[in-house]
Every structure is written in C-alpha cells, then in structure tokens.
Amino acid sequence: MRGKVGVIGAGAWGTALAQSLASDGSEVLLWARESELVAEINSKHGNSLFLPSARLAETIRATGDLGELAALPVLLLVVPAQFLASVISELPRGERDVVLCSKGIEAATGRLMFDVAADAAPDARLAVLSGPTFAHEVAAGLPTAVTLACSGGEAQWDRLSPLIARSGFRPYYSDDVIGAEIGGAVKNVLAIACGVVEGLGLGQNARAALIARGFAEMLRFGLARGARAETLSGLCGLGDLVLTCSSTSSRNFSLGLALGKGLSAAEALAGKNSVAEGAATAPVLAQIATHEGVDMPIVQSVCRLLKGEAPAGVVVEDLLARPLRAEQEADT
Numbered sequence: 001m002r003g004k005v006g007v008i009g010a011g012a013w014g015t016a017l018a019q020s021l022a023s024d025g026s027e028v029l030l031w032a033r034e035s036e037l038v039a040e041i042n043s044k045h046g047n048s049l050f051l052p053s054a055r056l057a058e059t060i061r062a063t064g065d066l067g068e069l070a071a072l073p074v075l076l077l078v079v080p081a082q083f084l085a086s087v088i089s090e091l092p093r094g095e096r097d098v099v100l101c102s103k104g105i106e107a108a109t110g111r112l113m114f115d116v117a118a119d120a121a122p123d124a125r126l127a128v129l130s131g132p133t134f135a136h137e138v139a140a141g142l143p144t145a146v147t148l149a150c151s152g153g154e155a156q157w158d159r160l161s162p163l164i165a166r167s168g169f170r171p172y173y174s175d176d177v178i179g180a181e182i183g184g185a186v187k188n189v190l191a192i193a194c195g196v197v198e199g200l201g202l203g204q205n206a207r208a209a210l211i212a213r214g215f216a217e218m219l220r221f222g223l224a225r226g227a228r229a230e231t232l233s234g235l236c237g238l239g240d241l242v243l244t245c246s247s248t249s250s251r252n253f254s255l256g257l258a259l260g261k262g263l264s265a266a267e268a269l270a271g272k273n274s275v276a277e278g279a280a281t282a283p284v285l286a287q288i289a290t291h292e293g294v295d296m297p298i299v300q301s302v303c304r305l306l307k308g309e310a311p312a313g314v315v316v317e318d319l320l321a322r323p324l325r326a327e328q329e330a331d332t
C-alpha cells in the first residue's frame, strides 16, 4: 500500500486508473463531475455510466468537491481534452505532481494538454501518462504498459513511478512530454481513419497501409513540434496506434466505422455519453499541419469526412489518387 493519490475525472479511464491504483489496497480519492456517480461509486462500488463492467475497490472514495483533492501531493488528471482547462482552473493552486492522462488537442486554441495545464496551473509539476490502454482491460487487471513522460526528469519519475506502477500496470520512463502527448492525440484521428476503412470493407491490406502511412504522418508532425522519433515509435505512439486501429473497443475506431458505413458524424455521435477525442482533435490538427506545412493527408481526409464535405468512398478515392512518391520522402 502506498500514499493516497487523487484522480480527477470518473469517466472510463479515470475510473480504471483509480481501480489500478487501488489494486494493492491503496486509498484513492476520485473526483466525479456527476453527483449520482459520486453516490454510486461510494455506495455500490460501480460506475454504470462510464465503466459498467468493473466492480471497484472499496478503498476508492468518490467526491464531487475538487477542493478535497487539493492537499494530495499527486493528482492524475483524466478529463476529456476539451474540458481540461475549465476543470484545472477550478483546482486550488499548489505545488504538486499532476499527471496528464487525456489524449487530445484543445480545439479552440491548438494547445497540447501540457500547455493548457502549464498556463492554468503554473505551480504544478507536470507529467504525461499515455499508451495502449483500453480502460476495461486496465480495470480488470490485465497486463498493460505505458509511457510516463516526466517534465521533471528522473527525480519526478522516482517520486511517481512507485505510486503508479502495479504488478499488471507497468510505466516506462521518458522525459519527452511533447512526444507522449502527440502520440496519443494523433493516433485518435488515425483510429477514425482505420474505422472508415473497416466500414467500407476495404480489407486488412488497406488497414496495415493506413497504420504505416498514418505513423509517417504522426512522425512528421511530432518532429516538427519537437517530439523525439523514439518516443513516437514506443508505447504512446506506435503502440497505441496499433491498439486503437485494430479494435471496436476503441471509440474513435467505432466512430470511423460508422462514418464508413455512411452515417454522418452527428448521427454517429448522437446520444453517446463517452468521448471520441479524435473528432475534436482532427480539425485543429489539420489546421496546425496546414499552417506549419506538415503533410498529413490521412488526417486531412478524416477532417473532410467529419465535416461532411464528401462521402467516405470519395474521400478514400481522393487519397488513393494522390501522386506516387518515395516512401521516406519528407519523413526526414
């Protein structure tokens, strides 16, 4: 059992992380936005809204009061990317370790989560946790590995890794916070593209091609923004890309599947209480890429599709009609 950790956000991922932390008997304080969820977690040890498959440890206590978490030295921030700024600005200021676990780019500003958090919480010592991690598998204790990128270098890793690692949950050290963030944000958009390929019935060859060419886009964008190639080749980049491009457990892949079958983005997202981050990230990512002259044709195609500019079949035809080129051209 280790020191108590706070988790902010009781969606599927925050709940699964809380369950992983509590798996050795440690106490966890979990902030949930929904008051009915606070009551359900505390009385029934379940989360029927966002992670119905999990029976939660009794050492997880939920609260609706962010102020209650202010005294804790380590907080995991797990709210969807578009809400991070508003939630973090409500958190009392203080010097503490804050681990960013969301995957996305702020649509209104183009900021990565690290920049959003650094602006709103200048006293916080920031780290990024990212990797191939379906929430229901982590909650079930299945083996999982992640990148834990520490802006405070090895000293921060030495503080955080014993608090976060469990027998089935294995963090790997990095100090490349930009790479860790870009891997997670870009793979969500590429997972939508892979779902489209599946929805159109284009086959396994096309999906593998999309993963490889999508990774080339992630690499180009990441290198342009100061990420390291080895980070993007690791768990938080390629690892997560492979996971989410291969399974209907991914909300982003499932969104793409629906688009490939002819639904509009509005129809595919209607009535969902869970988040498909790629839908918000794609337009701003495409805009930044255009502005910075980074070639990202798959991302641009996802963007066209989400905006309803053309049917999926036409968007794919346009992608396939691009001029032939060298595989490594412009990747360096």
Ligand SMILES: NC(=O)C1=CN([C@@H]2O[C@H](COP(=O)(O)OP(=O)(O)OC[C@H]3O[C@@H](n4cnc5c(N)ncnc54)[C@H](O)[C@@H]3O)[C@@H](O)[C@H]2O)C=CC1
Residues within 6 Å of the ligand: 009, 010, 011, 012, 013, 014, 015, 033, 034, 050, 078, 079, 080, 081, 083, 087, 101, 102, 103, 104, 133, 134, 135, 136, 273, 274, 275, 276, 277
């Ligand atoms: N579910 C997963 O397997 C994984 C998710 N992530 C990332 O974790 C982040 C959170 O995703 P999930 O936990 O899956 O969410 P979710 O889709 O399970 O739940 C939606 C969340 O959004 C919150 N929310 C809705 N409106 C809000 C508002 N106005 N202000 C603040 N919060 C609001 C809800 O309270 C809930 O926590 C995302 O960035 C996602 O990409 C990362 C790794 C795995």
Ligand SMILES: O=C(CO)COP(=O)(O)O
Residues within 6 Å of the ligand: 103, 131, 132, 133, 134, 135, 188, 191, 240, 243, 244, 249, 250, 251, 252, 253, 275, 276, 277
């Ligand atoms: O990030 C995830 C797995 O690593 C979850 O993917 P989705 O958000 O597409 O469900």
